Amino acid sequence: MIFSFLKKVYKYYLDKLINWLRMKKFDLELNLQIKKFHKNWIKDNAEKKPKIQEVGKFGDDGWSISIGDIKDGD
Numbered sequence: 001m002i003f004s005f006l007k008k009v010y011k012y013y014l015d016k017l018i019n020w021l022r023m024k025k026f027d028l029e030l031n032l033q034i035k036k037f038h039k040n041w042i043k044d045n046a047e048k049k050p051k052i053q054e055v056g057k058f059g060d061d062g063w064s065i066s067i068g069d070i071k072d073g074d
């Protein structure tokens with residue numbers, strides 16, 4: 001009777017430990033994927049810095065500023 005109780009307690013805590021280890025493994029894998037994604041994203045977007053083009057002087061008629069892709073035309 002007491003052995004069956006101890007067996008259930010042992011099984012319960014062993015399951016808790018296994019679930020905790022699985023979650024830690026999942027967290028580590030997720031963090032590694034996020035770091036890899038950020039590294040690739042920064043490397044890909046490092047060349048795509050926004051360009052600023054200012055036409056005329058501030059306050060004059062026809063003055064405009066464009067930030068982004070100069071070829072866009074907007």
